[in-house]
Amino acid sequence: MDSLFHQPIDIVRRAIEWRMNRSFTRAQCPKCRNPFNRSHVIKCELLPFDEDLIEDFLKDYDTIQNDLRNAGKNTQAEKFTYSIMDFYLNGMYYEEFNEAFSSLKRLIYPLQVDPG
Numbered sequence: 001m002d003s004l005f006h007q008p009i010d011i012v013r014r015a016i017e018w019r020m021n022r023s024f025t026r027a028q029c030p031k032c033r034n035p036f037n038r039s040h041v042i043k044c045e046l047l048p049f050d051e052d053l054i055e056d057f058l059k060d061y062d063t064i065q066n067d068l069r070n071a072g073k074n075t076q077a078e079k080f081t082y083s084i085m086d087f088y089l090n091g092m093y094y095e096e097f098n099e100a101f102s103s104l105k106r107l108i109y110p111l112q113v114d115p116g
């Protein structure tokens with residue numbers, strides 16, 4: 001396990017932007033065409049789930065949502081935007097996070113010729 005800050009700077013930047021909900025802020029969701037934010041990854045099913053990780057992801061998702069409910073934060077629990085992107089970050093799967101970010105970027109900006 002290695003911390004985020006030992007990762008390449010591009011990944012660090014993407015991770016921080018993601019956590020601050022500042023990724024793709026001026027973009028439209030490629031599916032529903034509403035302004036993009038993190039919640040679209042789940043509600044518009046923008047990214048495929050990693051088959052090997054889905055059980056851990058769902059467990060993690062339930063735990064965090066239950067924690068919010070138990071803390072009386074029902075609104076937050078309902079608006080929960082925890083996606084596979086956050087799961088990758090929490091689990092320190094930085095390469096997977098970076099690949100998923102690039103996939104999102106290609107979905108959101110399909111006409112840009114940018115391999116990143």
Ligand SMILES: [Zn+2]
Nearest residue numbers: 029032040044
């Ligand atoms: Zn959407």
